[in-house]
Amino acid sequence: xxxxxxxxxxxxxxxxxxxxxxxxxxxxxxxxxxxxxxxxxxxxxxxxxxxxxxxxxxxxxxxxxxxxxxxxxxxxxxxxxxxxxxxxxxxxxxxxxxxxxxxxxxxxxxxxxxxxxxxxxxxxxxxxxxxxxxxxxxxxxxxxxxxxxxxxxxxxxxxxxxxxxxxxxxxxxxxxxxxxxxxxxxxxxxxxxxxxxxxxxxxxxxxxxxxxxxxxxxxxxxxxxxxxxxxxxxxxxxxxxxxxxxxxxxxxxxxxxxxxxxxxxxxxxxxxxxxxxxxxxxxxxxxxxxxxxxxxxxxxxxxxxxxxxxxxxxxxxxxxxxxxxxxxxxxxxxxxxxxxxxxxxxxxx
Amino acid sequence: xxxxxxxxxxxxxxxxxxxxxxxxxxxxxxxxxxxxxxxxxxxxxxxxxxxxxxxxxxxxxxxxxxxxxxxxxxxxxxxxxxxxxxxx
Numbered sequence: 001x002x003x004x005x006x007x008x009x010x011x012x013x014x015x016x017x018x019x020x021x022x023x024x025x026x027x028x029x030x031x032x033x034x035x036x037x038x039x040x041x042x043x044x045x046x047x048x049x050x051x052x053x054x055x056x057x058x059x060x061x062x063x064x065x066x067x068x069x070x071x072x073x074x075x076x077x078x079x080x081x082x083x084x085x086x087x088x089x090x091x092x093x094x095x096x097x098x099x100x101x102x103x104x105x106x107x108x109x110x111x112x113x114x115x116x117x118x119x120x121x122x123x124x125x126x127x128x129x130x131x132x133x134x135x136x137x138x139x140x141x142x143x144x145x146x147x148x149x150x151x152x153x154x155x156x157x158x159x160x161x162x163x164x165x166x167x168x169x170x171x172x173x174x175x176x177x178x179x180x181x182x183x184x185x186x187x188x189x190x191x192x193x194x195x196x197x198x199x200x201x202x203x204x205x206x207x208x209x210x211x212x213x214x215x216x217x218x219x220x221x222x223x224x225x226x227x228x229x230x231x232x233x234x235x236x237x238x239x240x241x242x243x244x245x246x247x248x249x250x251x252x253x254x255x256x257x258x259x260x261x262x263x264x265x266x267x268x269x270x271x272x273x274x275x276x277x278x279x280x281x282x283x284x285x286x287x288x289x290x291x292x293x294x295x296x297x298x299x300x301x302x303x304x305x306x307x308x309x310x311x312x313x314x315x316x317x318x319x320x321x322x323x324x325x326x327x328x329x330x331x332x333x334x335x336x337x338x339x340x341x342x343x344x345x346x347x348x349x
Numbered sequence: 350x351x352x353x354x355x356x357x358x359x360x361x362x363x364x365x366x367x368x369x370x371x372x373x374x375x376x377x378x379x380x381x382x383x384x385x386x387x388x389x390x391x392x393x394x395x396x397x398x399x400x401x402x403x404x405x406x407x408x409x410x411x412x413x414x415x416x417x418x419x420x421x422x423x424x425x426x427x428x429x430x431x432x433x434x435x436x437x
Contacts, residue, residue: 006351025352034350059416062354071352102414153352291383332414 055094109165118200144174216320242330251315
């Protein structure tokens, strides 16, 4: 395999760590030294030649090749079989509607959330139950980390460089979630968005940190919607009022209440869509009265359409919790779903 | 292996500076955020009253998280100088 990246020679593992850290090539954690053998193994598994163009970041006209992405994936701890998810994620992130440069450069400080669906979750033993948004499994941790290392090294998204985040959030280390399709009564997120069943896919979302809610004192679907909507309204008032792709991560217990009542994902989307809206005048109660102006009665929806609410089944079996993951900034960046192995903008031979 | 992009950066140089604002046409490209309005109002006032520019062209980008659109960049070619990259 004809790898073209410059070779680095270090005396041992520890020296490699110091060299990579000193060049600003890490996220502060130790890395796996990306040897040609490991990089070749990742490319081989994905059946991609090194020069394969995953995509081009249009603002800075920076091309992302499979070889460079594989180097960063190895560093993040990815095994060869994890690499197709990294390629798919970057393919999604490089679609124009994702607005990768804006999302990664903004002071808003979002991270790239990956939601993984389909058979590949089982093949990679991804865990979608206990601690779903925390430290779960090797594939989730490494794939999520590969995204950040790729951004750092391939697009110079370093804090204070391209990354102008005021605060950021911990998801910028790794933010990868598998959907618990086996225990869900509903079609998966990818099935909803791609219209294909049993497809392995990645949905990339420019996402803020999760906001946890709790309601263990009802089994009424409408009341659970009330709690979800209240948190979304709080985000609209306290952070950003603009409509966008919100993610709701629904664990088993609350999912069961909806399921018992015969509710589909669409029913939940409609219920939350109707409730998640605020009037500009409500800014008067949260210290933002100076920008209410003469538009106090203007209503702002949290989502442009019910389908913009992305419901993901994940989480442990007990606990009346859910998590709301707000968008970075309205519809500036659109959640993007790409099937694993899909050819986006490829030239037909 | 080197994990960085290792791509040759396209070289560019800053536009030629103008030596005198007297009679110049100056563009102000706002990202559209709320606080840019009073800020650029003040900048425009200074440019007109203290530096004698002949015209101040105020424009707003369509998307404050993306580069200015092509049409706007083409229009800017007709100005003597432009002030941009200022947020709130």
